[in-house]
Amino acid sequence: MSNKVTKLDQLEIGDIAKVITIDVSGELRRRLMEMGLTRGTLIEVIGKAPLGDPIEYKFKGYNLSLRKEEANKVVVEH
Amino acid sequence: MEMLKNTSNNMKTSLLAGSLIFLVVAITEVILGAFKIYADSKELEEHWVNAIPFPPGIFTGLAILIVSLVWLVGYFVIKKDQNANGYLSVGTILALGFILLFILILITDIFNAYALGLEDYENWTVLASLRWIIFLSPIPMFFTIKYRDLIFTRKKKTSALQS
Amino acid sequence: MSVKTKKVKEMTLDDKRVIEVALAGNPNTGKSTLFNALTGLRQKIGNWPGVTVEKKEGKKRCDGFNLIITDLPGTYSLSAYSLDEKIARSFIIEGKLDVVVQIIDASNLERNLYLTTMLRELGANVVIALNMMDLLEESSSSIDVNKLSKEMGVPVVPMIASSRIGIDDLENTIESIYQKEQKPIRITYSKEIEEVLANVQEILMSIPSIPSDFDSRWLAIQIIQNDPEILTFLKNWNVNKTIIEKLLSFGREDYEAEIIDTKYEFITNVTSKALKRGEEKLTRSDLVDKVVTHKWLGIPIFLIVMWGAFQFVFAISVPFMELIDMLFGWLAGLLVDNINIGWLGSLLGDGIVGGLGAVLIFVPPIFAMFFILSVLEDSGYLARAAFVMDKIMVKFGLHGHSFIPMLLGFGCNVPAIMSTRSLKNNKDRMITILINPFMSCGARMPVFILFAGLFFGAAAGTVIFALYILGIVVAIFTAILLRKTFFKGKSAPFIMELPPYHTPKLRSATVAMWDKGKMYLKKAGTIILIGVMFVWFLAAMPFGGVEYGGPDTWLAAVGTFFEPIFRPLGFDWRIVVALIVGFVAKELVVGALGTIVGGGGSEEGIKDAILADEGFYPLNSLSLMVFTLLYVPCAAVIGVMRKETGSWRWTIFAVVYSTVIAWLFALVVFQLGSLMNLGL
Ligand SMILES: Nc1nc2c(ncn2[C@@H]2O[C@H](COP(=O)(O)OP(=O)(O)O)[C@@H](O)[C@H]2O)c(=O)[nH]1
Numbered sequence: 036m037s038n039k040v041t042k043l044d045q046l047e048i049g050d051i052a053k054v055i056t057i058d059v060s061g062e063l064r065r066r067l068m069e070m071g072l073t074r075g076t077l078i079e080v081i082g083k084a085p086l087g088d089p090i091e092y093k094f095k096g097y098n099l100s101l102r103k104e105e106a107n108k109v110v111v112e113h
Numbered sequence: 114m115e116m117l118k119n120t121s122n123n124m125k126t127s128l129l130a131g132s133l134i135f136l137v138v139a140i141t142e143v144i145l146g147a148f149k150i151y152a153d154s155k156e157l158e159e160h161w162v163n164a165i166p167f168p169p170g171i172f173t174g175l176a177i178l179i180v181s182l183v184w185l186v187g188y189f190v191i192k193k194d195q196n197a198n199g200y201l202s203v204g205t206i207l208a209l210g211f212i213l214l215f216i217l218i219l220i221t222d223i224f225n226a227y228a229l230g231l232e233d234y235e236n237w238t239v240l241a242s243l244r245w246i247i248f249l250s251p252i253p254m255f256f257t258i259k260y261r262d263l264i265f266t267r268k269k270k271t272s273a274l275q276s
Numbered sequence: 277m278s279v280k281t282k283k284v285k286e287m288t289l290d291d292k293r294v295i296e297v298a299l300a301g302n303p304n305t306g307k308s309t310l311f312n313a314l315t316g317l318r319q320k321i322g323n324w325p326g327v328t329v330e331k332k333e334g335k336k337r338c339d340g341f342n343l344i345i346t347d348l349p350g351t352y353s354l355s356a357y358s359l360d361e362k363i364a365r366s367f368i369i370e371g372k373l374d375v376v377v378q379i380i381d382a383s384n385l386e387r388n389l390y391l392t393t394m395l396r397e398l399g400a401n402v403v404i405a406l407n408m409m410d411l412l413e414e415s416s417s418s419i420d421v422n423k424l425s426k427e428m429g430v431p432v433v434p435m436i437a438s439s440r441i442g443i444d445d446l447e448n449t450i451e452s453i454y455q456k457e458q459k460p461i462r463i464t465y466s467k468e469i470e471e472v473l474a475n476v477q478e479i480l481m482s483i484p485s486i487p488s489d490f491d492s493r494w495l496a497i498q499i500i501q502n503d504p505e506i507l508t509f510l511k512n513w514n515v516n517k518t519i520i521e522k523l524l525s526f527g528r529e530d531y532e533a534e535i536i537d538t539k540y541e542f543i544t545n546v547t548s549k550a551l552k553r554g555e556e557k558l559t560r561s562d563l564v565d566k567v568v569t570h571k572w573l574g575i576p577i578f579l580i581v582m583w584g585a586f587q588f589v590f591a592i593s594v595p596f597m598e599l600i601d602m603l604f605g606w607l608a609g610l611l612v613d614n615i616n617i618g619w620l621g622s623l624l625g626d627g628i629v630g631g632l633g634a635v636l637i638f639v640p641p642i643f644a645m646f647f648i649l650s651v652l653e654d655s656g657y658l659a660r661a662a663f664v665m666d667k668i669m670v671k672f673g674l675h676g677h678s679f680i681p682m683l684l685g686f687g688c689n690v691p692a693i694m695s696t697r698s699l700k701n702n703k704d705r706m707i708t709i710l711i712n713p714f715m716s717c718g719a720r721m722p723v724f725i726l727f728a729g730l731f732f733g734a735a736a737g738t739v740i741f742a743l744y745i746l747g748i749v750v751a752i753f754t755a756i757l758l759r760k761t762f763f764k765g766k767s768a769p770f771i772m773e774l775p776p777y778h779t780p781k782l783r784s785a786t787v788a789m790w791d792k793g794k795m796y797l798k799k800a801g802t803i804i805l806i807g808v809m810f811v812w813f814l815a816a817m818p819f820g821g822v823e824y825g826g827p828d829t830w831l832a833a834v835g836t837f838f839e840p841i842f843r844p845l846g847f848d849w850r851i852v853v854a855l856i857v858g859f860v861a862k863e864l865v866v867g868a869l870g871t872i873v874g875g876g877g878s879e880e881g882i883k884d885a886i887l888a889d890e891g892f893y894p895l896n897s898l899s900l901m902v903f904t905l906l907y908v909p910c911a912a913v914i915g916v917m918r919k920e921t922g923s924w925r926w927t928i929f930a931v932v933y934s935t936v937i938a939w940l941f942a943l944v945v946f947q948l949g950s951l952m953n954l955g956l
């Protein structure tokens with residue numbers, strides 16, 4: 036990890052990053068956080084759908100898919 | 114370390130060999146199947162393709178082709194020194210799934226032909242349905258036996274809960 | 277909380293104590309498996325009041341006590357923003373429950389414990405059923421059950437629900453704690469939040485009308501997070517307006533994020549003590565996912581899996597369909613030949629038995645379809661299919677989850693429309709429901725087979741394939757249209773868990789097949805049977821002298837009345853009659869044609885009669901097939917659309933829209949064909 040701040044959708048397959056914050060408010064932020072994307076969570080990019088979107092991530096021991104649009108709201112340190 | 118290297122070399126050879134054999138079967142079926150569709154659409158009863166003792170199937174050929182490609186990609190993944198267990202598993206499970214399907218089709222075909230005596234089965238022979246199972250079985254079976262622990266979850270007795 | 281009210285219910289069920297239990301848990305944790313293992317067949321399936329979310333209730337006799345078990349919707353949280361969460365939460369608050377069993381996927385402990393913290397904050401009496409211990413062990417991780425129990429302050433029962441291991445333990449644990457009061461869990465938030473909470477709680481304590489069931493700390497936590505439902509609660513308790521305003525003024529947007537963060541910190545602290553993770557970084561599922569979602573291989577794999585599924589459905593159903601056909605044909609003949617009262621033999625033979633046969637013949641493929649879909653779902657692949665298809669679906673104004681109902685539609689639109697319940701966003705769901713009838717269901721197939729086979733010879737397969745494609749194209753076109761007009765906005769976020777792959781269980785696939793297939797049997801037994809008898813009646817009226825199904829019957833009169841509308845499509849009154857009958861059910865169309873053109877009821881007879889008839893020729897049979905493809909599939913679909921959309925307006929819209937579209941497409945086919953003079 037080179038401590039570069041970026042958005043979750045910018046990562047490549049195999050990258051591991053640390054969640055800093057969710058850059059959106061309201062319902063979307065709550066849902067992302069309740070699924071476990073909280074401060075300090077380590078998250079790995081597992082794969083992308085054949086058409087590049089959505090993207091599969093792994094964190095807290097399980098796998099979750101997010102569209103680029105939502106992943107773009109997650110600020111991470113990579 | 115040496116042992117790891119060996120396993121992966123082993124798997125590399127297996128994947129390539131399996132893939133190429135399936136590729137030959139698949140391409141043969143697809144080409145023959147294409148001729149068959151052509152002959153049927155022009156109603157050419159005398160066409161040479163109809164002399165083959167079983168009707169070739171273009172879709173089945175394509176399905177086998179995809180299994181072959183999965184293994185082939187797996188081969189290249191190992192060449193890049195990455196983990197190809199997923200490719201081996203997915204290809205093998207797909208192939209096993211198709212074998213199960215063809216066994217089921219064989220059983221229903223036999224039932225339809227002999228027990229029900231359906232019209233569509235006048236020119237049908239057991240070989241027509243059986244051949245898929247014969248073509249497809251050896252390699253996936255071999256993979257299943259050789260790499261069982263990679264493909265399937267081991268059935269361990271969960272001792273902690275039994276008491 | 278209500279769960280604390282100590283009561284011993286000594287009613288019903290062999291005078292034993294009755295313990296009321298709710299099953300809560302994240303989706304895919306084995307809730308249904310546990311529910312079935314506990315209740316067996318003693319369950320009642322209905323809906324939660326006023327909504328179309330399924331509610332299951334069951335009973336279980338145990339040693340010395342009885343359980344009444346309610347299955348709550350699977351949720352990740354209880355924040356009452358989604359319908360499922362609202363239902364689960366209010367049932368826990370108001371349900372007078374003794375115990376809430378939360379089923380947890382042991383291989384996914386952290387996220388599952390989030391729901392536990394919410395249940396505990398709410399004050400429910402919780403038992404954790406720690407499921408999927410086999411998968412945990414396989415991943416070489418381990419959980420210290422005693423530590424987990426101590427840290428969370430609730431009993432923990434390890435189990436493997438799919439092998440029925442741990443069920444007895446669970447029952448005993450429920451019995452041992454149902455009268456005990458658990459202290460609500462106390463997670464300490466930041467200093468600022470704790471101060472605000474104290475202030476809010478102080479105000480709440482001074483309101484006498486708040487029922488003692490409600491934990492004031494829980495209420496305070498909800499209030500400062502702007503929980504929308506609390507306002508309703510406060511109003512219901514007749515709390516004074518200025519006090520409500522004062523309370524609500526404590527709410528702040530940021531508190532919510534902070535509270536969630538703190539809860540997860542609490543959980544991480546618990547798991548750091550109770551959970552030992554295996555070294556394995558990428559699991560078997562991750563490795564498989566890399567292949568299944570591979571850039572080049574993903575879509576081909578998806579296509580051959582679907583192809584294999586359809587092959588399975590056809591292979592297994594053909595012999596059963598033939599058997600049903602033979603049986604009912606034989607029975608109908610027997611009745612007609614042996615009952616001397618002419619009309620009675622005809623009613624029983626041609627009408628009821630013949631009609632029932634025409635319906636039951638679709639049972640095998642529909643059951644097979646549900647079976648294979650359930651296998652795919654259990655294995656975990658269906659979630660990946662939605663993942664692979666999402667981008668395409670979004671382009672069409674749909675959602676990754678729309679794909680499964682569309683696929684099911686090829687079997688039967690009734691359960692397909694019911695399966696749209698997996699779409700949580702109302703707009704996505706409405707669009708998915710409204711386009712579903714364009715997916716050509718199995719009942720339309722016999723019409724296609726009959727006419728394509730008769731008039732298009734070797735090209736029959738191609739014609740039928742093209743019809744399916746036309747249906748899909750119209751569905752997509754309609755989806756885009758609806759998204760641009762009535763249901764503007766983006767499709768809901770695709771925040772979906774991709775569960776680990778499992779080996780599918782024969783048992784659960786069989787149960788799912790039966791559960792869903794039953795709906796079709798019900799339709800067959802009611803609507804279609806009535807339709808069959810109605811057609812028979814019209815075809816035999818007026819009594820005396822008229823030839824059954826002939827030009828002097830009431831049936832002919834109805835057809836003749838509507839004929840002018842359909843003449844531009846190339847249909848005469850007989851086809852019109854068949855299509856009107858098709859409104860009741862598509863299964864009736866071929867039979868109705870048989871009644872009218874004659875042919876003695878057998879498939880071969882109908883074929884000969886149609887070939888010999890000048891009213892049928894390739895071009896109008898093509899437009900007939902197009903019309904059959906596109907207009908309302910059957911009365912049952914209308915019913916289920918009304919139920920699932922909750923709106924007559926949209927149901928009528930769907931009926932009118934599809935009929936107009938059908939008419940237009942059939943018109944284009946017929947008129948273009950005539951113009952081009954293809955000699956059809
Ligand atoms: N290995 C394993 N699989 C389980 C266990 N319990 C349930 N399953 C499987 O997990 C999948 C999801 O279960 P289901 O009951 O449908 O979950 P629900 O979504 O919570 O209702 C099914 O394929 C079950 O067969 C278990 O203890 N061990």
Ligand SMILES: [Mg+2]
Pocket residue numbers: 304307308309
């Ligand atoms: Mg379930």
